[in-house]
Amino acid sequence: MGNKIRLTTAQALIKFLNQQYIHVDGRETLFVEGIFTIFGHGNVLGIGQALEQDAGHLKVFQGKNEQGMAHAAIAYSKEKLRQKIYAVSTSSGPGSANLVTAAGTALANNLPVLFLPADTYATRQPDPVLQQIEQEYSTAVTTNDALKPVSRYWDRVTRPEQLMSSLIRAFEVLTDPAKSGPVTICISQDVEGEAFDFEEAFFQKRVHYVDRLQPSERELAAAEQLIRSSRKPLILVGGGVKYSEAGEELKAFSEKYGIPLVETQAGKSAVESTFVNNLGGMGVTGTLAANKAARLADLVIGIGTRYTDFATSSKTAFDFDRTKFLNINVSRMQTYKLDGLQVVADAKAALGKLHDRLEGYSSEFGPLIPELREEWNAERERLSRIEFKRSGFVPEIKKQFTQETMNEYADALGTELTQTTALVAINDTIDKDSIIISSAGSLPGDLQRLWHADVPNTYHLEYGYSCMGYEVSGALGIKLAHPDREVYSIVGDGSFLMLHSELVTAIQYGQKINILLFDNSGFGCINNLQMDHGSGSYYCEFRTEDNRIMNIDYAKVAEAYGAKVYRAHTARELKEALQNAREQTTSTLIDMKVLPKTMTDGYDSWWNLGVAEVSNRESTQRAYQHKVEMLKKSKQY
Numbered sequence: 001m002g003n004k005i006r007l008t009t010a011q012a013l014i015k016f017l018n019q020q021y022i023h024v025d026g027r028e029t030l031f032v033e034g035i036f037t038i039f040g041h042g043n044v045l046g047i048g049q050a051l052e053q054d055a056g057h058l059k060v061f062q063g064k065n066e067q068g069m070a071h072a073a074i075a076y077s078k079e080k081l082r083q084k085i086y087a088v089s090t091s092s093g094p095g096s097a098n099l100v101t102a103a104g105t106a107l108a109n110n111l112p113v114l115f116l117p118a119d120t121y122a123t124r125q126p127d128p129v130l131q132q133i134e135q136e137y138s139t140a141v142t143t144n145d146a147l148k149p150v151s152r153y154w155d156r157v158t159r160p161e162q163l164m165s166s167l168i169r170a171f172e173v174l175t176d177p178a179k180s181g182p183v184t185i186c187i188s189q190d191v192e193g194e195a196f197d198f199e200e201a202f203f204q205k206r207v208h209y210v211d212r213l214q215p216s217e218r219e220l221a222a223a224e225q226l227i228r229s230s231r232k233p234l235i236l237v238g239g240g241v242k243y244s245e246a247g248e249e250l251k252a253f254s255e256k257y258g259i260p261l262v263e264t265q266a267g268k269s270a271v272e273s274t275f276v277n278n279l280g281g282m283g284v285t286g287t288l289a290a291n292k293a294a295r296l297a298d299l300v301i302g303i304g305t306r307y308t309d310f311a312t313s314s315k316t317a318f319d320f321d322r323t324k325f326l327n328i329n330v331s332r333m334q335t336y337k338l339d340g341l342q343v344v345a346d347a348k349a350a351l352g353k354l355h356d357r358l359e360g361y362s363s364e365f366g367p368l369i370p371e372l373r374e375e376w377n378a379e380r381e382r383l384s385r386i387e388f389k390r391s392g393f394v395p396e397i398k399k400q401f402t403q404e405t406m407n408e409y410a411d412a413l414g415t416e417l418t419q420t421t422a423l424v425a426i427n428d429t430i431d432k433d434s435i436i437i438s439s440a441g442s443l444p445g446d447l448q449r450l451w452h453a454d455v456p457n458t459y460h461l462e463y464g465y466s467c468m469g470y471e472v473s474g475a476l477g478i479k480l481a482h483p484d485r486e487v488y489s490i491v492g493d494g495s496f497l498m499l500h501s502e503l504v505t506a507i508q509y510g511q512k513i514n515i516l517l518f519d520n521s522g523f524g525c526i527n528n529l530q531m532d533h534g535s536g537s538y539y540c541e542f543r544t545e546d547n548r549i550m551n552i553d554y555a556k557v558a559e560a561y562g563a564k565v566y567r568a569h570t571a572r573e574l575k576e577a578l579q580n581a582r583e584q585t586t587s588t589l590i591d592m593k594v595l596p597k598t599m600t601d602g603y604d605s606w607w608n609l610g611v612a613e614v615s616n617r618e619s620t621q622r623a624y625q626h627k628v629e630m631l632k633k634s635k636q637y
């Protein structure tokens with residue numbers, strides 16, 4: 001056998017991370033950019049020591065909350081189109097438990113990230129150690145077992161030499177587009193510091209080749225035939241289009257054959273909003289244009305999409321008696337959905353090959369595409385000018401709050417600003433190549449409908465897990481991926497309260513992010529949901545025990561951390577703040593007070609929710625009946 005190097009397990013890990021490369025379309029680049037850490041006794045003497053001794057090229061960032069720093073890492077790999085990652089090192093017990101939510105976020109979104117939670121003692125000599133859960137039925141169970149269901153690959157290293165096979169499997173998974181997701185390697189805290197004579201060959205440069213998965217001739221012929229026999233095909237653009245960098249091929253294909261595009265949250269901005277055949281967001285949070293086109297379609301070409309309930313309006317968006325599906329995806333599992341024709345292939349490769357085969361074909365959508373676009377643009381224009389009135393005001397979310405309650409909010413928050421007006425004002429003011437991020441609450445719906453992404457890949461929406469707290473943390477990850485661009489976190493007050501610790505990390509390391517905080521004093525979208533389904537307003541508004549609307553000075557909070565802050569109660573104040581924030585070099589926060597119920601409502605869509613079958617309220621009974629009726633029109637699987 002070759003030469004041996006004596007290293008601790010943690011030193012070997014860091015040395016290995018330094019040697020990983022990815023090869024895509026002839027470009028070879030380093031795969032692991034750096035590592036986020038929160039040191040505790042479980043990792044500071046192992047991974048901490050190894051990094052201090054020799055981090056190599058790895059950039060090291062100290063996080064403030066494990067979930068938050070993991071979200072930053074996830075957003076980074078999403079921005080890097082899964083071609084570069086950060087690792088995340090946590091201590092044992094609570095430190096690693098804090099990764100569970102983030103792992104779910106990475107898994108639901110198919111995003112690669114390497115989690116390195118410390119594990120309890122392998123020797124068991126000092127058991128039970130601090131933060132060991134001591135499960136009665138098995139000593140082998142640790143907190144880190146909770147990460148199994150939310151990891152694409154999970155392993156436990158209890159001897160130094162196990163690290164080698166573990167890491168090789170880990171990087172195979174991390175660099176496979178079809179399996180992409182979180183990889184969790186739990187290393188016992190004592191083992192992190194244990195030494196072993198590692199073979200030098202283990203640390204050789206490793207290049208992970210990502211060749212584009214080509215469609216077979218059989219798949220292409222079947223796809224061609226399906227499209228040729230369709231009169232009104234529609235392309236559903238999923239996140240896979242972005243990861244495959246297939247935007248140009250998609251536009252060329254759509255233009256040549258007159259096939260309109262509709263977008264999922266993950267797919268939005270794969271192609272710019274100005275593209276003539278782009279009808280915008282589809283489904284529950286979609287535009288009227290996209291949802292109308294979906295009803296007319298007789299073939300849906302789903303590219304890189306998981307067909308979530310939001311994209312399909314809980315399987316009611318299409319006429320399933322008539323509509324066929326053609327599914328192009330690198331994941332074979334995804335291609336089986338909705339009984340579609342399966343094309344297991346990379347989006348760019350498949351579109352490139354299909355392009356020439358359809359010579360002479362043309363869809364029958366024709367002039368309907370510009371008509372639908374125009375109709376929706378007029379609606380967007382209307383939504384950009386909603387002005388609050390102290391009497392006779394009809395908000396977008398109707399029949400929930402009385403005028404009296406709306407006035408109460410206007411007084412309590414000292415504002416007349418409406419959410420849709422504020423959002424379009426932001427869209428009109430910030431640089432076109434800025435990147436926006438959001439994930440939960442009412443804002444993802446407004447963004448999917450109203451946001452014009454004029455530059456590709458400027459819209460970063462996490463809507464696989466829709467995890468509150470991703471917005472601020474993720475903004476840091478985006479900034480690390482694009483240091484030369486302005487990054488805007490578009491976040492509700494509820495999400496901000498849930499997690500914004502990485503704002504401090506952003507300030508600490510001079511990574512400028514801009515937080516656009518929409519404060520409507522409550523869990524607004526859930527309040528809409530409950531009232532729309534027959535309930536009252538129950539524990540979703542932020543009211544005190546004596547029923548006063550809370551008015552929190554979020555600007556003060558961010559100012560205390562060191563951010564430059566602004567307060568906006570009118571569209572004008574908002575625009576001025578945006579212009580000033582643009583000039584700052586430190587992170588900023590604009591505390592916008594917006595009125596509840598002024599976000600967008602649904603457009604010809606339905607979402608299947610667990611409405612109470614039995615209730616003492618007539619309104620809930622009606623909501624349940626509506627669900628029963630809608631289910632009759634839906635596809636069952």
Ligand SMILES: Cc1ncc(C[n+]2csc(CCOP(=O)(O)OP(=O)(O)O)c2C)c(N)n1
Pocket residue numbers: 440441442443465466467468469491492493494495496518520522523524525526
């Ligand atoms: C971690 C997490 N917990 C709970 C939820 C459920 N949830 C979705 S939106 C929401 C309220 C969001 O409130 P806010 O951020 O203020 O946005 P708004 O709807 O008011 O615009 C909740 C509790 C979630 N998506 N993520």
Ligand SMILES: O=C1C[C@@H](O)[C@H](O)[C@@H](O)C1=O
Pocket residue numbers: 439440441442444445466467525526
């Ligand atoms: O429960 C939810 C409702 C959605 O409207 C929201 O965007 C999402 O964050 C969520 O979790």
Ligand SMILES: [Mg+2]
Pocket residue numbers: 441492493494518519520521522523524
């Ligand atoms: Mg809110």
